Amino acid sequence: MDHGARHPRVARRVDAMISRRAIAWCALALATAASTFVPGAFAQAQSYPTRPVRLVVALAAGGPTDIVMRIVAAKMSEQLGQQIVVDNRAAAGGSVAGEIVANAPADGYTLFAGANGTIAIAPSLFRKLPFSISRDFTPIALLGNSPFAVMVHPGVPAASVKELLALAKTKPGAINFGSSGQGGTGHLATELLILMTGVRMTHVPYKGAGPALIGLVSKEIELMISGLASGLPYIKQKQIRAIAVTSPKRVPQLPDVPPVADTVAGYEAGSWYAILARAGTPRPIVERLNREAATALNSPDVNAKLVSSGVDPDPLTPEQLGAKIRAETDRWAKVVKAAGLKTQ
Helix, strand or coil: CCCCCCCHHHHHHHHHHHHHHHHHHHHHHHHHHHHHCCCCHHHHHHHCCCCCEEEEECCCCCCHHHHHHHHHHHHHHHHHCCCEEEEECCCHHHHHHHHHHHCCCCCCCEEEEEEHHHHHHHHHHCCCCCCCHHHHEEEEEEEEEECEEEEECCCCCCCCHHHHHHHHHHCCCCCEEEECCCCCHHHHHHHHHHHHHCCCCEEEECCCHHHHHHHHHCCCCCEEEEEHHHHHHHHHCCCCEEEEECCCCCECCECCCCEHHHCCCCCCCCEEEEEEEECCCCHHHHHHHHHHHHHHHHCHHHHHHHHHCCCEECCCCHHHHHHHHHHHHHHHHHHHHHHCCCCC
């Protein structure tokens, strides 16, 4: 008998065992593939967008966030071959805009647009928001950063941050600083300066940056930290004086004005603008929108328009934007708490 040959029964059993194992491995592979594949998601992403995209802006028309979004949306519409429709839904903490997008289908056709005030600060100020940025949204693209200017009335005897802080220390609480409103980015930027230096100043909230700047020109207030876009006309007319900028480096709009950080190490503030989508939006759509936003920001015409508006274009990946949102949320939560601001 040939010991190398298998008995027919043994051979059949071995072949059957191999067949069962092969079938099992195939079944496992199919199950694994099925668990990571969302039916229609890939095809949907490949053809996206097939209809207009709604960009829900959490702030009023005509403001800095709206201006930035409309500049970028117009370019992205050209690139995508579908119109991006800007829909302004202003309300406290971006509650209306956020709720609309949080309840929309996760298909990339309804997007959320806001600034750091609505994305990273509002969660600390408004406890009853009908949505959660971290739970209900996924980052798409950062569009840019807008530094603030530290502005004083020409009659204030302080030509630098160092002199301003010295004046504030000799007269605790005597310097009145204005803002666009309680809990606004300009208000918190000033509270951050107070927190980091230990000086005392008195807050005077206005209903918007425009009225606050008029208050500074008329010397109702002595100090204001606000956006470059709104302050530059008054600075150029020498109705107010810029003594510092809140970015880490000097800005082209005010090349002779130093950063606050030159005097107060580590200080940085300003606005930034971003687009988010509903959580669960297919990854290929997220990546497509991110690429198109970056392409728009890098185009010469969009770049020039944003820079002239006081915005520094800064495309980031979705992961980088997510990290920025988490870091900024934590940072401003500490300022809100330290300033004792009331939440709603």
